[in-house]
Amino acid sequence: MIKALEISKLSKIYAGGHQALNDISFSVEQGDFFALLGPNGAGKSTILGIVSSLVNKTSGQVNIFGYDLDKDLVKAKTCLGVVPQEFNFNQFEKVGDILITQAGYYGIPAKVAKEKCDFYLKKLGLWEKRDVPSRMLSGGMKRRLMIARALVHEPKLLILDEPTAGVDIELRRSMWEFLKEINAQGTTIILTTHYLEEAEALCRNIAIINQGSILENTSKKLLLQSMNIETFILELDRSLDQLPEVEGFEVRLNEDGGLEVDINKGDNINQLFEKLKPFDWSVISIRSRSNRLEELFLDLVQAGNQA
Amino acid sequence: MTIQQLWVAFSTIFVKEIRRFTRIWVQTLLPPAIMMALYFVIFGNLIGSRIGNMGGFDYMEFIVPGLIMMSVITNSYGNVVSSFFGMKFQHSIEEILVSPVPNWVVLLGYVMGGVGRGLAVGFIVTLLSLGFTDLSIDHIWVTISVVFLTAVLFSIAGLINAIFATKFDDISIVPTFVLTPLTYLGGVFYSISLLPEFWQMVSQLNPILYMVNAFRYGILGVSDVDITHSYLMIIGFIVLGFSYSLHLLNKGQGIRT
Numbered sequence: 001m002i003k004a005l006e007i008s009k010l011s012k013i014y015a016g017g018h019q020a021l022n023d024i025s026f027s028v029e030q031g032d033f034f035a036l037l038g039p040n041g042a043g044k045s046t047i048l049g050i051v052s053s054l055v056n057k058t059s060g061q062v063n064i065f066g067y068d069l070d071k072d073l074v075k076a077k078t079c080l081g082v083v084p085q086e087f088n089f090n091q092f093e094k095v096g097d098i099l100i101t102q103a104g105y106y107g108i109p110a111k112v113a114k115e116k117c118d119f120y121l122k123k124l125g126l127w128e129k130r131d132v133p134s135r136m137l138s139g140g141m142k143r144r145l146m147i148a149r150a151l152v153h154e155p156k157l158l159i160l161d162e163p164t165a166g167v168d169i170e171l172r173r174s175m176w177e178f179l180k181e182i183n184a185q186g187t188t189i190i191l192t193t194h195y196l197e198e199a200e201a202l203c204r205n206i207a208i209i210n211q212g213s214i215l216e217n218t219s220k221k222l223l224l225q226s227m228n229i230e231t232f233i234l235e236l237d238r239s240l241d242q243l244p245e246v247e248g249f250e251v252r253l254n255e256d257g258g259l260e261v262d263i264n265k266g267d268n269i270n271q272l273f274e275k276l277k278p279f280d281w282s283v284i285s286i287r288s289r290s291n292r293l294e295e296l297f298l299d300l301v302q303a304g305n306q307a
Numbered sequence: 308m309t310i311q312q313l314w315v316a317f318s319t320i321f322v323k324e325i326r327r328f329t330r331i332w333v334q335t336l337l338p339p340a341i342m343m344a345l346y347f348v349i350f351g352n353l354i355g356s357r358i359g360n361m362g363g364f365d366y367m368e369f370i371v372p373g374l375i376m377m378s379v380i381t382n383s384y385g386n387v388v389s390s391f392f393g394m395k396f397q398h399s400i401e402e403i404l405v406s407p408v409p410n411w412v413v414l415l416g417y418v419m420g421g422v423g424r425g426l427a428v429g430f431i432v433t434l435l436s437l438g439f440t441d442l443s444i445d446h447i448w449v450t451i452s453v454v455f456l457t458a459v460l461f462s463i464a465g466l467i468n469a470i471f472a473t474k475f476d477d478i479s480i481v482p483t484f485v486l487t488p489l490t491y492l493g494g495v496f497y498s499i500s501l502l503p504e505f506w507q508m509v510s511q512l513n514p515i516l517y518m519v520n521a522f523r524y525g526i527l528g529v530s531d532v533d534i535t536h537s538y539l540m541i542i543g544f545i546v547l548g549f550s551y552s553l554h555l556l557n558k559g560q561g562i563r564t
Contacts, residue, residue, distance in 0.1 A: 007506070052405045053564040074308060088398035092330075098402075104319025105406035107312020149402070257527040 002066040003027040003052065004157050004188035012046050012212075018044040022212040023060070028190055028205070030065075030156075033183045035199035035220075036192045036297030037302055038209035044192040045085060046163050047209075052082040065156055078106065081144045081155035085162045092134035095126055095145055098134060099152050106153040113152070120148040124178070140171045147175070151182070158182070160191040164198060176202055196297055200224075208300050215300045232269075234259040235285040246275050310406055317416050318406040323418025328386055328427075335424060336431060337385070339378045341434045345394065346374055347439045360531050362498040372434045372523040373495030376457065378432045380490060380515065381482065383425030384457040387417050388478045395469065400562055401561065410556035414466065415547065421456065421462025429454055442526065450525030456541045457518045463548035466540030470552065470561045489515045494523075501530045514540055 005028040005205040012021040020043045028034045037086045038044050049055030051062055053069065062069045067076035089098050094119055100172060103113030121127045124144040129137060135144060143163060150158060163179075164172045170279055172195075179202060183189050193199055199206060199222065216223065241258025276283065308316065327334040339508055362369055362510070403413055435484040436442060437506030444450050464481075472478045493515030499507050511532070521537035524530035530537075556562070 049564065053563070054401055054404055056559055074407040074409070077405065080405065082401075082405045083400065084398075086398065088401045090394070090397055092398040097326075101319055101323055102402055102406070105316055105403055105408045107308050108542075109311075109315055286505045 001030060003063070004030045004032065004065060005190065006063040006224050007047070007051075008061040010047070010050065010062065011058045012043075012050065012055065012302045013058045019059075020212050021050075021060075024209070024214050026207050026214055026217050028157075028188060030186055030188055031183070031186060032190075032205055033203045034178075034188075034190045035203035035204060035206045036190060036209060037196065037198055037199055037297055038192075042209045043212040044209060045161055046212075048082070048084075048190075048192065051159060052080060052084075053077065078153070079156045080152035081158045082154065083143075083150045083158070083160040085165065087142050087146070089134050089142075089145065089149065092133055094131050095134055095137070096121065096130035098145065102149045108153060114120075116152050116154070117148075120151055124148045128131075140167050144169055144175070147178075155187070157190070160189065162192055162194060164193070164195065173196075173238045182280070194251060208297060211303050229264060230288060231260045232261050233287050234261060234283045235287075237282045237284050240281070244279060246272070249275065254305055308409070313409070313412055314405075316410050317419075320403075320408075320413065320416025321419050321423070321488065324386070324390060324417065325423050327390055328420075328424045336384070336428060339382055339428045342376055342432050343378055344435050346370070346435060351439055352529035357422075360528075362500070362531075364527055365440065366531070368441045368527065369523075370496055371440060371442065372526045373493075373519050373562060375429050375432050375436070376454070376522045377490050377495050377518045379425040379454055379458050380440060380518070381462045381486065382428040383421040384461040384465040384468075384482060384486060386424040388400075388463045388469045388472070388482075391417055391466055392472045392475075392478050393467035395453040396475075398433060407546050410502065411553055414553055414556060417466055418459055418462040418549075419555065422467055425458035425461065426454065429458075440492040445528035446525045450522060450523075451526055453537070453541070455472040455520065456538075456545065457522070458546050460518075460548060461543055463552055467548065467552050467555065470555050473561070481559070488515055490519075494514075494519045494531060517541065 007027065008025050010021055010024050011019070013019050023049070023146065024043075036044050036047065046055055050057045053073065062076075064076040065079045067073075067079065069076050083209065093101070097244065099111045099117040099120065100110065103116060104110070108116070108282075116128075118127070121130050124147060126137075126141060126144055126148060129141065137145060143166075147160070147163065150160075161180075164175055167175065176198070177224055179189060179191075189202075191199075191203070203220055204220070206220050208215045235256075235258045240253060240259070241257070243251065243253050244259075245251075245262070250262045254260050263269060263272065273283070316538060334480075337453040342344045351367035351370055355370070360364040360366070366504075391400075433442070468481050492510065493513050494510070499510045499516065502510060517532055517537040517540045521534050521541070524534050
């Protein structure tokens with residue numbers, strides 16, 4: 001099957017000589033929900049910039065649904081919707097006009113554009129604001145406006161660069177639901193994010209990029225499985241001042257006076273509780289430490305930096 | 308894209324441009340109307356009555372075509388340079404760059420938007436001039452074609468300025484230091500036959516002289532220069548300017564990293 005996105009030996013050297021991308025290759029399957037992770041300056045936005053024709057590549061090949069950006073640019077662009085990191089709409093135009101104008105750039109006649117505009121404004125909770133100049137919207141609404149604008153020509157591939165940056169938790173969750181919904185309907189989604197929790201919650205496949213190179217490109221499941229240690233947080237009935245010695249386990253005191261225990265995958269947790277029995281304090285709750293992906297991400301990036 | 312889709316894309320840009328300058332009419336349509344009314348009152352009526360004939364016509368009659376042309380030139384240029392640079396500044400140019408609309412359609416859309424404002428202001432100034440003098444048009448098709456082609460040419464020039472501009476200063480340097488002097492010295496207020504021979508020759512290097520005189524020929528039937536030369540010059544500059552600006556857009560100059 002044709003890939004939604006296929007990047008081959010892509011390099012980018014900026015005018016000042018900075019090499020932002022170093023011969024990277026990866027692909028994204030149709031229908032995938034794909035995350036591109038990396039620290040600031042890793043090259044994520046450069047990749048998205050090249051894919052969306054805002055940045056000229058130095059070398060390499062990019063195919064969107066089989067259309068080569070160098071040979072079939074118009075067809076490639078028709079397949080693509082872009083939600084950038086920074087607000088990039090005309091602050092003086094009305095919300096509805098921004099969507100209808102965008103549809104016009106794709107050759108969609110005004111009547112059809114109006115129907116699509118109404119649909120996506122309602123879907124993203126902006127219908128009441130359709131006649132308001134875009135500068136009057138809140139930050140979250142501006143982000144939703146950019147998503148609606150990217151969808152108005154109903155692209156097969158949607159790319160989002162930090163879509164939920166600066167968005168409150170409730171809105172972030174509702175945007176996640178919306179993105180899951182359009183992904184389930186068949187739209188391939190690629191996102192970059194700083195919120196690794198977001199990638200863990202939404203994406204099926206993940207590429208980790210640092211200093212212009214791909215460090216890891218695999219499924220989220222395999223990536224998480226590759227972690228052979230899981231950390232559990234034990235909440236106790238009292239705060240401890242001194243680290244207890246628990247034979248056979250690596251234990252740390254956390255800032256709340258509770259304990260953090262690293263357990264190898266496949267080890268028996270019952271053994272841990274056996275070892276804790278002799279102490280005069282009790283465990284009142286236990287939870288797995290979240291942001292597992294964050295741990296892995298930091299490990300990979302740090303290892304990459306040291307290499 | 309199909310022909311119909313290209314037409315939709317073009318008319319989207321064109322309508323957006325028309326909507327922009329009509330929405331801010333206090334900044335775009337009113338100032339040239341007030342300025343030209345002052346020119347008519349001060350130069351045409353008060354001073355012009357003491358000047359007497361110029362090129363065989365009342366001074367007021369003589370300067371009306373030049374002033375209409377001056378407003379068309381500055382407004383078609385000003386519309387494209389400010390609109391396109393404004394889009395670059397706000398990054399809303401990216402809306403077009405990510406879309407499949409070809410660069411020649413983008414170019415045509417912005418140029419016709421500039422022509423729209425140039426002609427709208429030209430029309431307003433023409434109406435105003437009727438309050439000061441009788442205006443009879445000698446060669447209607449010359450008048451229409453010259454004003455249209457001149458608006459096209461200066462819209463293209465405005466686009467090239469906007470492509471290279473990186474800050475707001477850059478969009479006022481050319482109008483202030485190049486366009487205004489060339490227009491004032493381009494035979495708007497006087498016939499170059501009044502100048503010594505050397506300065507007549509220097510004046511003939513000024514392309515705006517050919518446009519103002521061709522337009523004056525359309526309205527009054529007189530010109531300091533050959534009309535065929537005027538057409539050749541305007542069309543030649545349009546072809547050059549269009550090709551160059553299309554090359555810049557294709558290259559991504561000033562708009563792609």
